[in-house]
Amino acid sequence: MNLQTGAKVGVFICKCGANINSVVDCENVKSYASQLPGVTLSICNDYLCSPDGLMQMREEIRKSNITSVVVAACTPRICEKIFRDNIEKAGLNRNMLHVANIREQCSWVHANEPFKATEKAKNLVKMGVSRAKTLVPAEGVDVELKQEVLVIGGGVAGVEAAYKLAELGFKVHLVEKKPMLGGNMATMFTCLLWCHEAPGKPQSLNFRFGTFPACDCSGCTIMPKLNDVITHPNINILLLSEVKEIIGHVGNFKVKVLKKPRFVDEKKCVGCGNCAVVCPVVKKNEYDYGLSERKAIFMPYQQAIPRKYVIDKEACLRLNGQECSACVEACEFEAPNFEDREQEINLEVGAIIVATGFEPYKPRIHGYLGYHEYDNVITIMELERMLDKAGPTGGIVIRPSDGKIPKKIAFIQCVGSRNRKINAGYCSKVCCMYTMKNAQAIKEVHPDTDITVYYIDIRAVGKGVEEFFHRTREDYGVEYTRGRPARIIEDKETKNLIVRAEETLLNKITERMYDLVVLSVSLVPSEGTQELASMLRLRTSPDGFIQEAHTRMKPVETSMEGIFVCGCAQGPKDVPESMAQARAAALEVAVLLSKKVAKAESLNAFIETDKCIGCGLCVDICPYGAPTPVLTESGVKMKITEALCKGCGTCVVSCPAKAIHARQFTDDQIFSEIKAALEAE
Numbered sequence: 001m002n003l004q005t006g007a008k009v010g011v012f013i014c015k016c017g018a019n020i021n022s023v024v025d026c027e028n029v030k031s032y033a034s035q036l037p038g039v040t041l042s043i044c045n046d047y048l049c050s051p052d053g054l055m056q057m058r059e060e061i062r063k064s065n066i067t068s069v070v071v072a073a074c075t076p077r078i079c080e081k082i083f084r085d086n087i088e089k090a091g092l093n094r095n096m097l098h099v100a101n102i103r104e105q106c107s108w109v110h111a112n113e114p115f116k117a118t119e120k121a122k123n124l125v126k127m128g129v130s131r132a133k134t135l136v137p138a139e140g141v142d143v144e145l146k147q148e149v150l151v152i153g154g155g156v157a158g159v160e161a162a163y164k165l166a167e168l169g170f171k172v173h174l175v176e177k178k179p180m181l182g183g184n185m186a187t188m189f190t191c192l193l194w195c196h197e198a199p200g201k202p203q204s205l206n207f208r209f210g211t212f213p214a215c216d217c218s219g220c221t222i223m224p225k226l227n228d229v230i231t232h233p234n235i236n237i238l239l240l241s242e243v244k245e246i247i248g249h250v251g252n253f254k255v256k257v258l259k260k261p262r263f264v265d266e267k268k269c270v271g272c273g274n275c276a277v278v279c280p281v282v283k284k285n286e287y288d289y290g291l292s293e294r295k296a297i298f299m300p301y302q303q304a305i306p307r308k309y310v311i312d313k314e315a316c317l318r319l320n321g322q323e324c325s326a327c328v329e330a331c332e333f334e335a336p337n338f339e340d341r342e343q344e345i346n347l348e349v350g351a352i353i354v355a356t357g358f359e360p361y362k363p364r365i366h367g368y369l370g371y372h373e374y375d376n377v378i379t380i381m382e383l384e385r386m387l388d389k390a391g392p393t394g395g396i397v398i399r400p401s402d403g404k405i406p407k408k409i410a411f412i413q414c415v416g417s418r419n420r421k422i423n424a425g426y427c428s429k430v431c432c433m434y435t436m437k438n439a440q441a442i443k444e445v446h447p448d449t450d451i452t453v454y455y456i457d458i459r460a461v462g463k464g465v466e467e468f469f470h471r472t473r474e475d476y477g478v479e480y481t482r483g484r485p486a487r488i489i490e491d492k493e494t495k496n497l498i499v500r501a502e503e504t505l506l507n508k509i510t511e512r513m514y515d516l517v518v519l520s521v522s523l524v525p526s527e528g529t530q531e532l533a534s535m536l537r538l539r540t541s542p543d544g545f546i547q548e549a550h551t552r553m554k555p556v557e558t559s560m561e562g563i564f565v566c567g568c569a570q571g572p573k574d575v576p577e578s579m580a581q582a583r584a585a586a587l588e589v590a591v592l593l594s595k596k597v598a599k600a601e602s603l604n605a606f607i608e609t610d611k612c613i614g615c616g617l618c619v620d621i622c623p624y625g626a627p628t629p630v631l632t633e634s635g636v637k638m639k640i641t642e643a644l645c646k647g648c649g650t651c652v653v654s655c656p657a658k659a660i661h662a663r664q665f666t667d668d669q670i671f672s673e674i675k676a677a678l679e680a681e
């Protein structure tokens with residue numbers, strides 16, 4: 001076993017206030033540690049990670065010429081980096097640290113057994129001291145940080161992050177798979193309900209119900225930002241584009257983007273729509289959830305940014321070998337371009353932000369609620385489009401079965417949320433509020449509409465939201481009924497809907513008739529999230545959203561250095577929260593790239609080239625893509641990219657030639673701990 005000669009180990013025990021010290025007898029651990037061979041000093045501190053605690057640690061290291069350090073404190077996930085930075089400031093190599101977790105592994109799990117918890121803490125410290133004597137210094141490599149950023153997703157979060165970074169001077173590539181920016185927020189445009197001719201509707205209304213709780217117009221809110229982004233000299237917008245490959249590491253990611261053809265020259269198209277008037281192909285408009293029709297050449301919705309037409313490759317007659325030039329002839333700007341082709345664009349960026357957002361849950365699986373089966377069962381997203389003055393029904397809510405204005409409407413909450421049977425136990429956070437917003441909007445136009453909301457419980461959290469809930473009930477007279485509907489049955493003649501529910505406050509089963517039922521559907525990860533996560537080697541949480549590195553302390557970082565997440569890609573959230581997270585992600589990127597050069601941690605694995613037999617097992621098995629083949633004079637050998645390696649040790653145990661070693665988990669280090677653990681007192 002390779003031991004440091006003349007090792008002088010310093011043991012620093014953190015009481016973590018009462019967190020550790022109320023169970024573990026820290027003074028006892030300190031005395032015990034001071035007797036261990038090789039230990040030069042052993043001290044306790046109330047809060048070792050506080051500025052005072054860190055300063056004391058540095059002073060003691062310098063005063064006693066300590067060569068390696070054992071910190072007995074909380075989980076290394078939280079404290080390891082702090083203490084590595086600190087011993088480096090004290091003049092030690094940052095690798096000369098071992099953390100013994102005496103909080104999560106002692107005081108927390110053995111809270112009712114203080115004696116045993118203390119004995120376990122002593123053993124962990126003894127093992128740590130033994131290992132600390134085998135530690136060797138190592139230097140991390142310098143990584144040059146490219147000053148360009150990739151933002152994936154052009155919804156509110158992606159746009160905000162891109163704009164902030166561009167303002168800070170970074171070149172940003174904003175990749176969006178749709179033909180326009182703005183994501184879901186842009187489709188919940190507004191409810192400008194004024195002067196339309198709906199029967200029984202009061203004249204001259206002018207209300208806006210785009211977002212809650214302020215009820216301001218989402219279009220008016222997001223449009224200026226989209227315009228800023230579209231005209232920003234530092235932002236390269238790639239619409240109709242998808243990331244196909246990403247390799248590399250923090251500071252130097254190589255990205256392949258596939259840009260699909262628009263078949264309309266963006267520079268020439270003025271959005272006049274003359275082409276669509278003459279196009280003979282009629283299709284359901286997916287951007288209006290099938291509530292309107294569009295042509296093969298179309299603009300997704302009236303307020304789309306950019307206001308440019310796009311040709312649907314599958315629907316266009318000419319692109320499918322038939323004779324048609326209607327749009328070409330109608331366009332005086334010669335914008336239709338059938339020579340447009342798919343392009344592969346290669347980018348090199350220093351950091352990536354994933355902002356792929358959400359999509360509304362498709363409630364087909366809820367067959368008992370009759371979606372797709374009954375005309376008058378719609379989702380809230382369809383209702384949002386109806387309530388848009390520029391939408392498919394001009395701002396009027398109608399029954400799809402007969403176009404009549406419904407007099408009795410039921411909203412059903414939590415469709416696709418809080419339902420473990422479909423692996424969606426999570427709350428979508430915004431559905432309670434968007435139901436309130438839309439119920440208020442309907443009542444403004446048609447005050448005589450009866451609205452009932454079926455709910456499990458109301459989660460109205462956030463500034464002004466509880467008040468918003470009370471306004472919905474008290475000022476607008478919306479009825480709230482606690483209970484989850486068990487079944488919806490259609491009256492075949494009238495197409496009315498009978499909602500059968502257990503009303504839990506009344507403790508009885510009721511059946512009530514409605515003209516229209518609106519399903520308040522959940523937010524689910526956008527299509528392709530899992531594939532993108534695999535490509536980027538990111539973890540996803542059980543609900544399928546991108547997993548952040550630490551829920552509280554690293555909410556926008558991911559398991560991969562240099563890759564950040566924001567908005568609904570990380571989990572359901574409202575617009576203000578998405579904006580705040582987007583700004584946080586932009587700030588993290590700016591802080592990272594501002595250094596220009598970063599030092600990678602030296603906790604990585606390395607390969608003894610002479611021993612490598614080139615089998616490639618490590619390449620397949622590494623979760624971070626760190627090993628790559630290189631051609632040497634003695635054949636193909638593997639090399640580990642230090643900036644990618646996290647030192648997890650997976651390849652070390654898999655290598656049949658025992659050619660790989662993890663610097664922080666060498667055999668010497670592991671056996672030294674085992675030996676100490678088994679040693680008799």
Ligand code: SF4
Pocket residue numbers: 275278279280281295296297311315316317318319324325326327328336
């Ligand atoms: S070529 Fe014909 S079918 Fe195709 S988009 Fe133009 S008008 Fe429509």
Ligand code: SF4
Pocket residue numbers: 607611612613614615616617618619627637638654655656657658659660
């Ligand atoms: S697993 Fe080992 S022997 Fe095989 S390629 Fe990787 S380092 Fe070489």
